[in-house]
Each structure stands twice: as structure tokens, then as C-alpha cells.
Amino acid sequence: DTGVSQNPRHKITKRGQNVTFRCDPISEHNRLYWYRQTLGQGPEFLTYFQNEAQLEKSRLLSDRFSAERPKGSFSTLEIQRTEQGDSAMYLCASSRIETQYFGPGTRLLVL
Amino acid sequence: ILNVEQSPQSLHVQEGDSTNFTCSFPSSNFYALHWYRWETAKSPEALFVMTLNGDEKKKGRISATLNTKEGYSYLYIKGSQPEDSATYLCAFINEVDNQGGKLIFGQGTELSVKP
Numbered sequence: 483d484t485g486v487s488q489n490p491r492h493k494i495t496k497r498g499q500n501v502t503f504r505c506d507p508i509s510e511h512n513r514l515y516w517y518r519q520t521l522g523q524g525p526e527f528l529t530y531f532q533n534e535a536q537l538e539k540s541r542l543l544s545d546r547f548s549a550e551r552p553k554g555s556f557s558t559l560e561i562q563r564t565e566q567g568d569s570a571m572y573l574c575a576s577s578r579i580e581t582q583y584f585g586p587g588t589r590l591l592v593l
Numbered sequence: 594i595l596n597v598e599q600s601p602q603s604l605h606v607q608e609g610d611s612t613n614f615t616c617s618f619p620s621s622n623f624y625a626l627h628w629y630r631w632e633t634a635k636s637p638e639a640l641f642v643m644t645l646n647g648d649e650k651k652k653g654r655i656s657a658t659l660n661t662k663e664g665y666s667y668l669y670i671k672g673s674q675p676e677d678s679a680t681y682l683c684a685f686i687n688e689v690d691n692q693g694g695k696l697i698f699g700q701g702t703e704l705s706v707k708p
Contacts, residue, residue, distance in 0.1 A: 525698045
């Protein structure tokens, strides 16, 4: 257990529905990252926060995706109008200095 | 586009065998290389953070080396055990991204160790 938790662990949804995932980082970590992993690939960077500020977003993050980190604590990732191509493992990580500690991920399946 | 390549994609060994994997990354603008182990249904576990050319790190039976000039890192496992079965991921940080720490991952090497 790395100390980073993610909920839910699994989500099945129908195309067109909205989904929201939550990440609780290690409490003293000021940086929080979201990555997405699809089958046969390594995780790909989506976005990151330093405290409550979202400092970088990948081009992978379309307008249907939004992430927040209110008060610099937990973070949420919302996907609106889900598409089948959104099916993936969504990973969250937090760090204070250099090592990123990952949560177990949320596996999303869009039918 | 920054590419990080890992080989082989998968590896099947017998318990007790020693094994190694390769991670190739861009040799220019290097900042750091991370290795992770990811077991099924668990969180990716950080193994090493490597920053200096010639770096060699060790954790139990696992060790890693780094060559930033030619852009590769090797991960070695001595005397593989079934509990070593996992996907091993390397991740590169570009000097441009060093303030944010964005990891660029390879596709991973899936290791299976048979008893």
C-alpha cells in the first residue's frame, strides 16, 4: 500500500454517461498527477497539480475531461459524455520531491 | 515526440534464473529515469530513481544501471522468484519537464516466473 487511494476501483458505464473518479494523495504531498493506461501501453500523462493549481494538461485531455484539486488535497477527474475510447485504467500519483507514489487505479469500461 | 522503449515486451523464466530488461530513452535533455514494478491489482511500486550517468542502484535482488550518454538503462533480477512476476515499467523525465516531474513511460516488460 503506497498510501494513495483511488475510488472507485472499477466503473462500468454506458456511452454518453458522465463519470467521476476520486484520488486521495499522501497527505503531505503537494503534487498530484493523473495518468491513463490503455491495454499494451505504458501509462500516459494527463495532467498535474501543484497544491490546488493545475499546471499542465496533456493534449490527450479533451474538453470532455476536467480535473480539480480543491484546497490542494484530494482530486477528482470527471469525464463527460463518455466514449468507448475512454475505456482505460486511470492512475493517480502524488509526490513531494522526486518519487511519484501511485494509487491502484480506477478501471473504466465504457459499453 | 519523446519515445521510451522497453524490451522485451514479455519474458517467461524459471525460478532461479537471472534476467535483465532494457529501457531506451532520448539521450538529449535527460533529467531522470524511474523504474517501477506493477503487480496485477496493486499500485505501481517505485523501485529506483536514477539521475547520474553511470549510476548503479540495488534493492535486494534487483539492480539497475544507467547510461545517459547513449540513452539506456538495464534492470537486473538475480535468482528470479515467482513473487517477482509483474510488469516492470521505466519512465523518463525530460529536462524541460523537470519542474513538474511529468513521467514519460515505456510500454513495460511483463515478467512471469514459473516455480
